[in-house]
Amino acid sequence: MYNLSQSVTWKKLKHLAEQTADDRIADAFRDNPNRFDEMSLRLGGLFLDYSKNRVSPEILSSLIQLAEHSPLRQRRAQMFSGDIINVTEKRPVLHTALRNRGEDPVEVNGQDVMPEIRASLEKLKVFSEKVREGQWLGYSGKRIRHVVNIGIGGSDLGPNMVCRALLHHRHPELRFHFVSNVDGQHIHKILKPLNPETTLFIVSTKTFSTQETLLNANSAKTWFLENAPEGDADIAQHFVAVSTNQAAAMEFGIKRENIFEFWAWVGGRYSLWSSIGLPIALSIGYDGFIELLEGAYAMDQHFLHAPLDQNMPVILALIGIWYINFHGAETQAIIPYDQALHQLPAFLQQLDMESNGKSMDADGHPIDYATGPIVWGQTGSNGQHAFFQLLHQGTRFVPIDFIASLKSDEKTAEHHFALLTNMLAQANAFMNGDQDGDAQTHASCPGNRPSNVLLLDEMSPHNLGALIALYEHKVFVQGAIWNINSFDQWGVQLGKRLATEISGNIKRQSTDYDPSTQGLMAIVKHHLPSSKGRKKTVTNISAGKTKAGKA
CATH class of the missing domain: 3.40.50.10490 (Glucose-6-phosphate isomerase like protein; domain 1)
Known part of the structure; x- marks a missing residue:
């Protein structure tokens, strides 16, 4: 049986986390001037710099070993081939087939x-x-x-x-x-x-x-x-x-x-x-829609065939696991320095939290390690004037993904230059802190806060498709290593069912609920508008039927 937290590699990573707790990212750059080149990847119009992370070659090697010993390779093959990997709902998971631009059958x-x-x-x-x-x-x-x-x-x-x-x-x-x-x-x-x-x-x-x-x-x-x-x-x-x-x-x-x-x-x-x-x-x-699919397909092929240590989704997933499971990170910030991507944090919230917000493994056993992070974020540079204070000087440990597109039109070139330089400055500041200040003052920023930087050559359908697929596969990799089913959402279903029940019971003063819910239902009922003479929509949720007419 796959027992993640009792594995030799897991225990080794725990030891490495303790051993390197005081290591600084800036020192790693001084020790290895080639770190940026060695810890960056490009796929088409997408570039990933993961060098500003609290990881050494030994840590990365151990994380790769963790992935090698997990069900990742098997589940990846099963997903692309149409096998049932959504085990609780007994379904295959084939969003990759939707953007399959090859000739192979699925x-x-x-x-x-x-x-x-x-x-x-x-x-x-x-x-x-x-x-x-x-x-x-x-x-x-x-x-x-x-x-x-x-x-x-x-x-x-x-x-x-x-x-x-x-x-x-x-x-x-x-x-x-x-x-x-x-x-x-x-x-x-x-x-x-x-x-x-x-x-x-x-x-x-x-x-x-x-x-x-x-x-x-x-x-x-x-x-x-x-x-x-x-x-x-x-x-x-x-x-x-x-x-x-x-x-x-x-x-x-x-x-x-x-x-x-x-x-x-x-x-x-x-x-x-x-x-x-x-x-x-x-x-x-x-x-344009086909270009979007083709960008995702390019990332699919990269994810399927690239070695794990050169695989963008795998690298992002493993760095996330390092912070979540061995450094106690509870959240993940997504900061797009591109107004066009202002909805991306909300999209990734659902993708990640609905997929990996689980406390039971795929075999039906309770797990004894942290899983999906709380994903949140906002566009830069707005975030700099809102929550960056906590990220720079607060007590929370929050890894950050910075995302930006490089190309702008001539009308906004000056704005875009300011946007990109603000992002570079923030990534630098989170890593280095305030090196010139007194470490004991209120103005000091300690630094050593990790981040990834993702750059799109331009905001095109192809590059956006690749970016979305990158995060989809990152979430999948983490779910496979944690041995959870990333493709059901029973917590969502519970809320839907109870909403339907309360909707049907609120007018009959049901006593089937706890005193708090009953009290709140009574208040809501008192404030319901009279149905007399107003239009009413009757909805049969269970049957999926609707009927509109006069009450």
Whole structure:
């Protein structure tokens, strides 16, 4: 049985952590002037500098040994070949197949899934080109100018992040809006300035039963029908769905031909490569979407074939494990020095914390070591004037990933130069501290705070695809070494189930809950608006059915 914390390599790493506790990164550079060259990697338009970390060649060698003795190689091969590695849900994990640009088949239960994937891409191409070229018209004959994506979690975070990151590639006559929060103020604020004649809604929900998405979709439908002259008949030109539940989407009123398929083996947080990426294809064009897939595919091939000690995702994952398990790091900061990537920390929060926030191993045994970190962050240089104080002088140990793109346009060149130099200054300051100051004063910064620097040659679809895939595989590597299932999310399911139960029980003064919950339910019930004379949306969550009408 694989017992990570009792392994010889684990114990050796614990000893190394104690032995090197007072070592300084700056001293490692003085001892080895070639450290930057030896601890940096390039893949296409992506460059990683990991030299500013509290790791020596011996530590890195031991971490590689930890990976070699783990299930990593086996699970990596299983993931790419279509074997079941999501053991609790008995599913393969095939987001890599969605961006497979090679000719090799990928089989699930003996059947090659690539023809289905290619067919779904072709459907995406045809539809996105019609909308972008002004051939898909609304009920009044006007072209679509606004696209509203309604989803939550992976159906929102991935497409939202990518569309914002690639804003310079967006179609000039299309504007994109993303609705995720169940708070009605969110969707009503977005709908208020829109014209139903020129608005397209994408309802993205894997099962077509997610409460938040259905409530928002029904609100959008009600708003639309208040203006559409032909009522339900006009929905066909303004509502499409991305879902595995075709029947429920059709019952909502969406035509079969306007439903874009994806599959149960696509995890929500890995789904932007599928039809969930429809807003991306509409924004940057189908060719741009394919470039995004090709960038991820390039990283897939690197991850699959590069030696572990020259493998970007493996290196990032192992350095993370070193800090989490042997230095007590509880968080990981993601600091993009690029406004285009301002949604990236939120995207990586879900990717990492929903994947590796586990306390049970894949074999069903409780684990006795830390797993996924708390991922957080904000764009630089805003973060410098907010939380960097704690990072420089506080008592918390927080590893940092700095991310930036090198190319700017002429109009913003001066701003971009300031942005990049601020990032370089911060990475330097975190490593070196204030070497000229008195170590005993309030102004002193101790330094020796580690960071990685990731540079994109430019913010292109290809490079962004590679960056996202890099973090996906980093999370996978850590999960494999920790021997956890990175592809289920039972904690999320618990909250969904209880929300449905409380929604059904709140009006009958149920005593099935603890006194605190009962007391809060009573307060909420007292403040519920009267249903008399107001529009009401009835949602059958379990069946994935919706029905809008007068109460």
